[in-house]
Amino acid sequence: MSSLENANAEGHYKLLIVAIVIGLFGVFFRFVGETSIYSWVANIALVIGSLIAFKAVFAILK
Template sequence: MESTQNANSEQHYKILVLAIAIGITGVFIRFAGDENSTYFSWIANLLLILGVAIGLRTVFRIIK
């Protein structure tokens, strides 16, 4: 597959949208959750880290 065709692959952008949705969900839980609950904080942090990791991995695949 040619580099340009790989960068324009629809699959990359679907994964990016998913990563952004996961990250936004993490941010929403951080602010919507109870401030005294450590569970909401852990879940929010994990979702945010997961969204960033998936997003960066996909961007680096597009660049490659």
């Protein structure tokens, strides 16, 4: 598989969409309430979304 075919693989972009959805969930969940549990859940969702996005981007660049 050439690097161009790898960069255009559909799986990378599906993974990016999942990462964006998880990140947006984290952002919107931050404004749900004022308790610390909501903040923890939002922070965890943002970190997980960011890690997935980095994984997808580095797989595209590889």
